[in-house]
Amino acid sequence: MQNKHKKKICIVSRSLSEGGADRVAAMQSIFLTDLGYKVFIVTVLNSIKYPYKGELLNLGEIKEQNDTFIGRLKRLLIFRKFLNKNSIExxxxxxxxxxxFSEYIISAFIYPKETIYMIHSYAIHLFFPPNKWLTxxxxxxxxxxxxxSHGIENLVKESYDFKNLKTLYNPIDFSYINQLKQEKNMESSPFIFWYGRLDNEVKNLSLLIASYQESLxxxxxxxxxLMGNGKDKSLIENKIIKCKLKRYIKILPFSINPFSYINSSRFTVLTSRFEGFPMTILESLACNTPVISVKYDNFEDGVIxxxxxxxxxxxxxxxxxxxxxNTFVEDEKLYNHCKSNAKISIEYLSVDRIAKEWQNLIEA
Structure with missing residues (x-):
């Protein structure tokens, strides 16, 4: 699967540590390297936990030394020099x-012409400057x-009338998940599982806790x-105490291996108000663990x-x-039916298949 001309590709990511976008960026660095491309990675924050391949420029380390306005300008210059030095295509x-302002500088003066912008969420305002004309x-x-997802593509088209849009689904690395899910975890009691960023406004963890309390x-x-870190950890802990559920609800810190918990859980849950193409659902199904999900904004293009x-x-x-x-605990026949279909339902999202779609896009 090697290319005759090994293009030099730079993946730019917030970090390589938490969240679906970070996970996709890390996976992308691996499968593009395996396809024969010369891969470089630039991270904005100093948080590297996921496995990756390629030469890394960690701007986060530099940011921690000097986060003033002058420091930000220096990082932009370092970034530009890195791209030029390595002849990024x-x-x-x-x-x-x-x-x-910063996006104008980056897009107009730092990035090369062949730039691919990723949109990971239905909250598309996060991925474009607020000025529509500038965008x-x-x-x-x-x-x-x-x-x-196609739902995101349609929303972007309606909002900006771009012609250069394409949908590429997030991939699943089944081999990686199969390896990590075998690790032992410390939980001996039966449980259900949620993992992600502890952000109540987006993830609606209040709904999750209240529904668990009402259930059997x-x-x-x-x-x-629950597994994850985030700004609302204290808020969630207080809700658990207020609901008198401290004996039954546990919060674990973020881990690069949630898969052993997914694999051991009865089912996983997603309660977000909006999502893109959530990795938590894909990873759960890859472990043969069914999912209970709310109909978040953009759910129609999901895999449940x-x-x-x-x-x-x-x-x-x-x-x-x-x-x-209650249904997934009491209706064993339905639960087993969903469990038996979990992994096979997302086989079309294998990393090898999605990698070929990326190769076609890069070479177009």
Whole structure:
């Protein structure tokens, strides 16, 4: 699968540590390297946890030494010098890009012509400067704007009328997951599992806790385990205490291996208000673990097939989510049916297949 001409590609990411976008960027560095490309990675923050391949420029380390205005300008110059020195031909940018001035400098004066901008969320305002005129100026001539779902692509088209749009789904590295899911975890009691960023406004963890409280799970000895870090950790802990659920709900810190917990859980849960193409669902199904998900904004382009590999319920309804929890505990036939379909339902998202789609885009 080697290319005759090994293009030099730079992947730009917030970090390589937490969240689906970071995970996709790290995976991308591996499969593009394996395809024969010379890969470079630039991270904005000093947080490197996921495995990757390529030469890394960690701007976060430099930022920690000097985060003044002058320091930011120096980092931009270092970034530009890095791209020029390594003769970068293609940029793949996974960052949020909502600051007009810095994005104008980066897109107009630092990036090469062949730049691919990623849109990872239905909250598309995070990935474009607020000035619509500036956004159209900066992005209409890019090589491609890649969205991780058709719903996002349609929203971007409606909002900006771009012609250079394409949907490429997030990939799943089954070999990587199969290896890590075998590791032992410390939990001996039955449990359900949620993992991600502890941000209540986006992830709606209040709904998750209230639905767990209303369900029969605690009475049946089935715990709720949350895994992740974030600004609302204290808020969530206080909700757990207020609901008198401290015996039943546990919060674990972020780990690069949630898969052993996914693999051991009865099912995983997603309660977000909006998503892109959530890796948490894909990774759960890859472990043969069914998912209960609310109908978040953009859920239509997701991979949950109701009563086939999981359950879909109305968002914001405590009772509906609680009833779904009860169903997956009490209806063994339905649960086993969903579990048996979980992994096979996403085989079309294998990293090898998605890598070929990326190769076609880069070479176009």
């Amino acid at each position: 293609v940029i793949i940018d996974h960052r949020v890009r909502s600051k007009a 159209k100026l900066l992005y209409k001539k890019s090589k491609k704007i890649v969205c991780v 799970l605690s009475k049946k000895g089935i715990k709720l385990i 097939n109701h009563k086939k590999n999981g359950l879909l319920v109305d968002n914001h309804s405590i009772s509906a989510l609680a009833d779904a929890f």
